[in-house]
Amino acid sequence: MAEPFGAVEVIRTKRDGGALSDAQIDWVISAYTRGAVADEQMAALAMAVLLRGLTPAELTRWTAAMIESGERLDLSGVSRPTTDKHSTGGVGDKITLPLAPLVAACGAAVPQLSGRGLGHTGGTLDKLESIPGWRAAVSNEDFVRQLNEVGAVVCAAGDQLAPADRKLYALRDVTGTVESIPLIASSIMSKKIAEGSASLVLDVKVGTGAFMKDLASARELAATMVSLGTAHGVRTVALLTDMSTPLGRTAGNALEVAESVEVLAGGGPADVVALTLALAREMLAGAGLPDVDPAEALRDGRAMDVWRAMIAAQGGDPAAPLPTARERHVVAAPVSGLLTRLDALAVGVAAWRLGAGRARKEDAVAAGAGVVMLAKPGDEVREGQPLLELHADDPALFGRALEALDGGYDIGGELTPTPLVIDRIS
Amino acid sequence: MAEPFGAVEVIRTKRDGGALSDAQIDWVISAYTRGAVADEQMAALAMAVLLRGLTPAELTRWTAAMIESGERLDLSGVSRPTTDKHSTGGVGDKITLPLAPLVAACGAAVPQLSGRGLGHTGGTLDKLESIPGWRAAVSNEDFVRQLNEVGAVVCAAGDQLAPADRKLYALRDVTGTVESIPLIASSIMSKKIAEGSASLVLDVKVGTGAFMKDLASARELAATMVSLGTAHGVRTVALLTDMSTPLGRTAGNALEVAESVEVLAGGGPADVVALTLALAREMLAGAGLPDVDPAEALRDGRAMDVWRAMIAAQGGDPAAPLPTARERHVVAAPVSGLLTRLDALAVGVAAWRLGAGRARKEDAVAAGAGVVMLAKPGDEVREGQPLLELHADDPALFGRALEALDGGYDIGGELTPTPLVIDRIS
Numbered sequence: 001m002a003e004p005f006g007a008v009e010v011i012r013t014k015r016d017g018g019a020l021s022d023a024q025i026d027w028v029i030s031a032y033t034r035g036a037v038a039d040e041q042m043a044a045l046a047m048a049v050l051l052r053g054l055t056p057a058e059l060t061r062w063t064a065a066m067i068e069s070g071e072r073l074d075l076s077g078v079s080r081p082t083t084d085k086h087s088t089g090g091v092g093d094k095i096t097l098p099l100a101p102l103v104a105a106c107g108a109a110v111p112q113l114s115g116r117g118l119g120h121t122g123g124t125l126d127k128l129e130s131i132p133g134w135r136a137a138v139s140n141e142d143f144v145r146q147l148n149e150v151g152a153v154v155c156a157a158g159d160q161l162a163p164a165d166r167k168l169y170a171l172r173d174v175t176g177t178v179e180s181i182p183l184i185a186s187s188i189m190s191k192k193i194a195e196g197s198a199s200l201v202l203d204v205k206v207g208t209g210a211f212m213k214d215l216a217s218a219r220e221l222a223a224t225m226v227s228l229g230t231a232h233g234v235r236t237v238a239l240l241t242d243m244s245t246p247l248g249r250t251a252g253n254a255l256e257v258a259e260s261v262e263v264l265a266g267g268g269p270a271d272v273v274a275l276t277l278a279l280a281r282e283m284l285a286g287a288g289l290p291d292v293d294p295a296e297a298l299r300d301g302r303a304m305d306v307w308r309a310m311i312a313a314q315g316g317d318p319a320a321p322l323p324t325a326r327e328r329h330v331v332a333a334p335v336s337g338l339l340t341r342l343d344a345l346a347v348g349v350a351a352w353r354l355g356a357g358r359a360r361k362e363d364a365v366a367a368g369a370g371v372v373m374l375a376k377p378g379d380e381v382r383e384g385q386p387l388l389e390l391h392a393d394d395p396a397l398f399g400r401a402l403e404a405l406d407g408g409y410d411i412g413g414e415l416t417p418t419p420l421v422i423d424r425i426s
Numbered sequence: 427m428a429e430p431f432g433a434v435e436v437i438r439t440k441r442d443g444g445a446l447s448d449a450q451i452d453w454v455i456s457a458y459t460r461g462a463v464a465d466e467q468m469a470a471l472a473m474a475v476l477l478r479g480l481t482p483a484e485l486t487r488w489t490a491a492m493i494e495s496g497e498r499l500d501l502s503g504v505s506r507p508t509t510d511k512h513s514t515g516g517v518g519d520k521i522t523l524p525l526a527p528l529v530a531a532c533g534a535a536v537p538q539l540s541g542r543g544l545g546h547t548g549g550t551l552d553k554l555e556s557i558p559g560w561r562a563a564v565s566n567e568d569f570v571r572q573l574n575e576v577g578a579v580v581c582a583a584g585d586q587l588a589p590a591d592r593k594l595y596a597l598r599d600v601t602g603t604v605e606s607i608p609l610i611a612s613s614i615m616s617k618k619i620a621e622g623s624a625s626l627v628l629d630v631k632v633g634t635g636a637f638m639k640d641l642a643s644a645r646e647l648a649a650t651m652v653s654l655g656t657a658h659g660v661r662t663v664a665l666l667t668d669m670s671t672p673l674g675r676t677a678g679n680a681l682e683v684a685e686s687v688e689v690l691a692g693g694g695p696a697d698v699v700a701l702t703l704a705l706a707r708e709m710l711a712g713a714g715l716p717d718v719d720p721a722e723a724l725r726d727g728r729a730m731d732v733w734r735a736m737i738a739a740q741g742g743d744p745a746a747p748l749p750t751a752r753e754r755h756v757v758a759a760p761v762s763g764l765l766t767r768l769d770a771l772a773v774g775v776a777a778w779r780l781g782a783g784r785a786r787k788e789d790a791v792a793a794g795a796g797v798v799m800l801a802k803p804g805d806e807v808r809e810g811q812p813l814l815e816l817h818a819d820d821p822a823l824f825g826r827a828l829e830a831l832d833g834g835y836d837i838g839g840e841l842t843p844t845p846l847v848i849d850r851i852s
Contacts, residue, residue: 007600007601007602008599008600008601008602009602010602011473011601011602011603012602012605015473015476015477015602015603038465038600039464039465039466039469040465040466040468040469040597040600040601041469041600041601041602042466043465043466043467043469043470043473043601044469044470044472044473044601044602044603045602046470047437047441047469047470047473047474047477048473048477048602050441051441051473051474051477051478052477171466173434174433174434174464174466174467175433175434175437175466175467175469175470176433176434176435176436176437176438176441176467176470176471176474177437177441177470179438
């Protein structure tokens with residue numbers, strides 16, 4: 001088949017700072033997906049995009065072309081209003097686990113296609129997979145049925161959802177072209193828009209443990225994604241939230257499931273509860289249910305009921321004991337004083353090295369591994385008091401995890417409190 | 427084998443505007459050559475280099491690494507001083523053909539590893555291959571022997587000469603990363619330095635028919651290559667020469683061989699003779715023979731003697747009739763007046779479309795095809811007088827060649843004479 005463009009001409013246009021035409025964008029994404037544009041050509045284009053940028057019009061079209069590369073889920077058979085949340089990834093970010101059933105308990109449907117973790121941020125599917133029997137794979141038919149019957153599905157995206165993104169993301173990962181706001185935004189939003197939800201709340205993390213380390217970049221990414229969602233007819237808002245310290249008191253897989261269940265039972269760490277409620281209110285507003293108070297559904301056990309149903313619907317046993325790691329190692333406070341800093345990246349890397357995360361896509365994660373934070377910034381600690389508890393199956397892993405934690409916390413000095421929700425962008 | 431670097435880390439360093447370390451450069455070129463850095467990774471790096479540049483120190487090391495990827499020819503067995511010329515490519519640029527034997531006739535040895543043409547600029551090997559029996563392949567042993575016995579070899583580079591460049595050049599060609607001065611300079615110079623010549627004259631073309639369209643870029647490329655040659659111990663100078671109009675009166679393969687033989691016989695177009703002599707004087711100076719007058723060796727037939735020996739040494743019959751194209755088409759002057767412009771690119775593309783050049787590396791070229799220029803800028807022409815003669819084996823090719831020539835010449839108006847040699851950079 002004769003191609004309407006040459007890859008070199010498209011690459012040169014962007015390389016020289018020009019704007020790609022709609023037809024060029026449609027072609028290059030489609031041709032890359034079917035293999036008519038080679039990996040090395042897309043890599044050169046991705047680098048040119050990273051260094052030259054995309055105009056808002058180019059980015060909207062680029063995202064549309066990525067969505068068009070696969071199927072867009074049809075949720076017209078779902079009787080409730082649909083709403084979803086996406087987090088750009090953080091340490092201890094188990095929010096989806098209590099949030100999805102909570103929002104469903106309030107009357108909306110939450111169709112969440114989620115991912116596995118890579119590097120120091122955990123993946124929602126990895127966490128749920130620590131529940132005995134739970135399966136991440138759900139067919140399109142079961143997806144719609146579960147949304148109607150339970151109100152929430154958290155599952156793996158099928159191969160037919162934005163295949164261009166799957167291919168491009170793997171390429172960017174090995175070619176140093178991940179850190180591009182337009183490419184990040186189109187990657188996230190192509191999948192989220194293809195998922196079919198009518199509204200979407202973005203939790204854009206900012207801080208040491210986040211992908212975006214500074215507020216300006218996080219704000220730019222949030223605004224870019226909100227514009228993209230809006231341009232594609234999805235009601236989209238973003239919260240910028242703090243990721244300088246981990247969320248909650250656990251970072252790991254089964255450890256975070258257990259903490260989420262505490263939240264669903266009406267307890268749990270204050271920051272996890274607060275962020276869960278803040279995001280739930282945004283999602284309910286997006287779903288046209290602004291007057292429903294999610295706090296009530298936490299208190300009265302309805303969210304827990306949906307959680308149990310949601311886990312059971314995907315083969316999981318919500319009552320089964322969660323896996324635990326074979327070995328523990330306690331990090332004690334070296335001095336007494338106020339814990340003023342506990343760095344999200346340090347804890348994230350430690351949890352990763354303990355086996356909770358993976359370095360390569362093919363790796364398995366250890367369900368029980370991770371870090372339990374026995375103190376958080378703002379807590380007074382006494383010398384010798386347990387500060388952190390490291391969980392791993394293999395005690396040989398403690399050494400490198402401890403290295404990651406070296407310099408990762410401060411006792412004494414000023415506590416500079418950061419608001420959990422920094423800004424809202426709509 | 428454990429790699430000392432990760433490709434992503436190297437790519438990110440350059441992407442973010444940093445300088446690569448010597449060890450990073452050595453590694454990435456070597457790893458790419460042996461396949462441990464993938465094409466898509468090198469493509470991203472090439473685009474980052476194109477957009478971010480290389481410092482002089484990085485470029486020198488990059489070039490050294492490309493040379494180190496293969497063998498550097500040992501010309502210590504050559505009894506005469508060695509000197510070579512490289513042209514960045516132009517239309518009608520047959521200069522190597524009279525130049526190499528001329529310089530050899532003056533007492534130097536000319537070890538020229540040359541290439542085939544791609545696109546609108548012809549390749550020296552393609553031209554020589556139009557001579558019945560002539561072979562481009564010469565073993566290293568025969569190379570040295572021919573240099574001693576004849577004084578000049580023009581042949582194809584072996585696979586072991588800068589293999590990194592061969593691989594990288596093919597990649598750049600399909601990834602829109604050709605137009606980078608550091609990458610162009612290191613590509614040319616790695617091969618020329620590996621060739622083993624003690625001195626080198628660069629003919630950097632500038633104008634419509636050249637790779638460098640403007641003087642500033644040509645000057646930058648020339649200065650970059652001169653620095654690289656000098657840094658690697660090769661006495662290097664560059665002439666910037668005009669390529670706004672074709673060199674001589676022919677563009678093609680056998681057509682240019684015939685014109686070159688005219689020059690060797692003491693005739694030929696004035697511009698070809700002038701540039702041949704200018705480059706010969708630079709080469710002889712580089713070889714430590716500044717007082718030898720090459721004009722004399724043209725006049726007295728010594729250059730022609732070396733030409734015949736050089737062709738015969740590679741199996742060619744210098745006395746055999748040259749191939750001619752089956753069909754001719756004359757372009758007549760549409761009006762009378764002064765021919766003020768004959769565009770090099772237009773003629774180059776026309777010759778290419780007539781079969782003299784190739785669009786893809788695998789293509790064959792037609793030995794007899796090309797363009798004969800019956801008038802050049804500065805000539806008065808009469809309406810109806812033959813201006814150009816197109817030669818092709820297939821008359822169906824005339825149409826698209828004529829399209830390329832449309833608007834490619836002006837009769838009337840101002841003649842703005844350009845010096846043939848614009849500048850000298852050492």
